[in-house]
Amino acid sequence: MSDSETSTTPALPRNEYTIGWVCALSTELTAATAMLDSEHELRSNPPGDKNVYTLGAIGKHNIVIACLPRGKQGTTSAAVVATQMLESFSSIRFGLMIGVGGGIPTKDHDIRLGDVVVSTPTSIFPGVVQLDLGKAIEGGGFERVGSLNNPPNILLAALQRLETRQEMRGSKIEKYVDRMIRKWKNLKQKYSRLESMEDLLFASDDISKVVERDPRDGVKVHYGLIVSGNKVIKDAILRDKINGNLNDHVLCVEMEAAGLMNNFPCLVIRGICDYADSYKNDDWQGYAAATAAAFAKELLLIIPASEVEQMENIKIKELHSSNYYSISINPHEKTEPLGIEDKQSHEGQERHVRNELLEWLTPVNYDAQHHEHLSKRSPDAGKWLLKHPNFQKLLNGNEKTLLCQGNPGAGKTILTSAVIDHLQHWQSSRDNSKSKVSLAFIYFDFIRKESQRTIDVLASLVKQLVRDKPSLPTPVEDLQTRYKSIPASSRSDRDIKEFSKALKHLISDKSRKTFIVIDALDECHESSKFLEAIFAVLQDTEAKLFATARPSEDVEKRFKSGLFLDISASTEDVEDYVGGRLPEFTVLSDENYDIREELKACLKREIVTKVSSAIDGIFLLAKFHIDSLLTKTTPAQIRKTLQDLPWGPEAYKQAYEKTVIRIHGQPSEYQQLARLTLGWLACTAREITTLELRHALAIRGDKSSSLPSEEVLESTNLMIKVCMGLVIVERESGVIRLLHHTTLEYLQETMTCLWNLEDSGTVETRLLPPKSSKCAMQEVHQDIAKACIKYLSILSVQLFFIKGDWKYHRKAPYEYPFLKYAIYHWARHWRKGFNEISLPVSAIEIITNFLGNGMMTILMNMFEDYQLNATDSAGNLTILHFVAFFGLTSMIDVCLNNGHDIHATTRRGENALWFALLSKHQDTSKALLQRGAKEIFVLTNKGLLSSLGLAIYKGTGAAADLLRDDNFGAIIDLEAKVCTHPENCSCYFIFPLQVAVQVGNLEMIKMLLERGAEPHARNNTTGNGLVNAEALIEAVQRGHEDIVETLLQADDSAVNVADKRYRTPLFWAVRMGKWSIANVLLRYGGRLFGSGTDYDPGLPANVSLINGRPSSIRFWGRDHMPVDITHDSYGAFEHSLFLRRFLDFYSKSPTTVFVPCVCIGLTLTKQ
Known part of the structure; x- marks a missing residue:
């Protein structure tokens, strides 16, 4: 070479x-x-x-x-x-x-x-x-x-x-x-x-004899x-x-x-x-x-x-001078074993801790996806992008963002893989002339919604950047300490701020250039939220962002101050790709001696030229065109197909139509398998592996009452073959998926022609009315839901009644391939398939038998992160409770007509409405309210929580529905009684307003205040009159300045409300360095300590702020004389954390600070 x-x-x-x-x-x-x-x-x-x-x-x-x-x-x-x-x-x-x-x-x-x-x-x-x-x-x-x-x-x-x-x-x-x-x-x-290479093993006792082997x-x-x-x-x-x-x-x-x-x-x-x-x-x-x-x-x-x-690093030694010792061995004697010392180093333990933290951040790893995409890239693909002036400006200049926009199928993902590969190896040829590079990247994917929420993506970026660090940064360790008990799937938007803070810290290393690469922003289902978070990080750091997306005005607005680049398949890249696939043409192969070499060469040139010119910037079309040409058996057929290649922006849809026609031309059994494979992959709730899909299709078609055996499982290769290139398998992960996002879009628009494929004599591939396609999609979801329920029903009997091993259920998810998908997603498919239609009797029987057989509780608790801890309520859960929890709105009237009580509660006090709110099914909550569901209070591990408080915590629109319901005035009334007579409340009451402050929902706070909620509600849980919680302090600690202002506007009388250690909102603002909030509190008369202390007989502390930061803090002693403390006394009040925080700002100058004399116990000079 x-x-x-x-x-x-x-x-x-x-x-x-x-x-x-x-x-x-x-x-x-x-x-x-x-x-x-x-x-x-x-x-x-x-x-x-x-x-x-x-x-x-x-x-x-x-x-x-x-x-x-x-x-x-x-x-x-x-x-x-x-x-x-x-x-x-x-x-x-x-x-x-x-x-x-x-x-x-x-x-x-x-x-x-x-x-x-x-x-x-x-x-x-x-x-x-x-x-x-x-x-x-x-x-x-x-x-x-x-x-x-x-x-x-x-x-x-x-x-x-x-x-x-x-x-x-x-x-x-x-x-x-x-x-x-x-x-x-x-x-x-x-x-x-080569075929000419022979593999012959000769017998050791007779070198002329070949050992026979299969x-x-x-x-x-x-x-x-x-x-x-x-x-x-x-x-x-x-x-x-x-x-x-x-x-x-x-x-x-x-x-x-x-x-x-x-x-x-x-x-x-x-x-x-x-x-x-x-x-x-x-x-x-x-x-x-x-x-x-x-x-x-x-x-x-x-x-x-x-x-x-x-x-x-390996320690440098003279390897060739190692002192070996010799042992004489007689071939007739038994060999003595070698002594082997297995040394476990401290380094291994540190690596284990590090890997544990990385896995806790997120189990998602984008490396496999990257290598999958990179493997499809021809050697020179994307070089034009890497040399483009705009990319070079991002790489070496002061520009911070580059957005590359291109139509569907233009090859954006392959180009992204080229950029990532380039950045992984990029650095100045002079070792120390420029900084090193840190890189984190995300491939957004329409089938990975579950693992690509904004909080998940931020966690992945943190994980990738942590891997570049020689030691674990403190903010990341703190993040784990704070959130370790919360499963990754249970993180919410409320955690975005903390993960963003850790990300900013990782990027703050000035010795490195940090690049963030994002592919397919248009496939991010939280694109607005994600862009807001990532641009907040960019604003406070020197990180640079490379992103790709379909053309979108909303995305463009976010990138308006950065660089732009239009993406379309370059002629060179397409010709390289087409040339690389020419060896697949049987007609043009070297082994085909019936066709002249000159004609073969001419046809190859025509294929490269005409396919390259027909794609109109859409790289995906090159694949479709080549796949279509590969089926031709003569040079004349190849030339005719080349002449008829579709052009223009709708060309890829025509290519899909031709593919569906090819699928229809297969034997009926192949058509059926293609229909099921494509239909299921267009509707799955998440990415699905080949093994999961094979078991799912088998349980669907099997009439027996047992789980599918190996003999009835479809072949992965056959599933790929019958779908004619519309389905691919990721080799690293084993995930089977649709070829491209446009494949999903096409199937969603034309699902009817596919779902009824085996029933029609001809195939109509043009777009059908939206209603027709919607009905076809509903049928697919119904089919998947029934398969999930059948799998779970058979498994519950086989696993728990036949085996009789009730402890075995924790191992089951690892032994039954389709179990995890079925238990997590059967209800989603049921909702999409049945919630908007009149339920047929057969469906009612299926769901009633399934939810009423007593096994749902055990099935759900196989998975530790399942939201419903059903064992706490075992024996009291009704079918209506399950219907509410899973959001099966169309089943509510069926249950009520069959005598189920809408007010029935479990042993812990939850009713159907509670379960609907718990799982954030707003339509189901609304339907239950319309049918008379009442508010309740449930004793949780945090205190007594109302239905309204739960709805606010879950962050759905159901909370507003509850506030509009007259029955929920009782919650506000109870809150008023607790505030007026806290000594009569024997448990900790979690006020809805507290919950709204905790989650930072300003609009809900305003709604609650309008309905009469107490702005400064207090609890008494100890019997000594001490305040145990206060919304204003919560708002200060969480840094919600707008909420602090709103609460004080509603009632400023409690500006100096204190916790049980007499610390006021202003104390917390100063302690936590939230100076803008401190300014707000000072305007309303805030003091550092509440009344009741020896050193604060009700006289206000004098706090002055300059440019939002304290210039002086003066406390007053009992004799009303001011007391001065300087840096010389710093060691005597180290225990006062907020003062140490204050002194940190002035560590280089002899600033005078005034503190209460009783607090620090010093001999002081009066002034």
């Missing part, structure tokens, strides 16, 4: 490279280099370093590759190369020794040529065992030399995770090798698996011991003898790894190129090197770069 064949990015500073990759052969070096995601420019070596390096990256890992000198294989040479690498790149955390080796097939491991062997410790041996094989060659004996170290724990843990993933989803080795061959076409002959396709990965020696093994008998002396655990032999293992912590990965016998040759060497490198890539992509950065 020459420089002209690949693009390189500037070399990073040496301390940015954290992984060392060592090869022994030039073949292995080629495979390693070709497997990199990006290659970095070479830099000169320090004096004395004779290695030749290749620099590059895989994912977020920066890697330095070195190869042993030609003809100098073996342990000593490997040690020298590794030592020099560590001297030149001192930040390397661990190494990889990757290349080819000789396989040792055993009865437990069917090793074939091209397979991969990974060094893995056993109970008595480390991953690599060093043997002195010199004597073995001569007389059959050999020596095992040294006690070698295990691979690093981070790699062993990653291996376990990868092994599980490969068992579930298969390995990506062949995919990466194929991608490498497509990218580097010159490698095809040597590094791909045919096997695909690369398999084996985990076990690797023997490393100083001689090449070409003897099957010796090979098997070595394995026998090491308890039959050896899978591979090689020559270099033992030179590294003690002082260069590494993992050894070997592609099998021969069987270490006399038939050894180099035919398989290239392919084996490629499979080993591909496995290394797959492994690295599941290891977070942040975890690698937290490891200690």
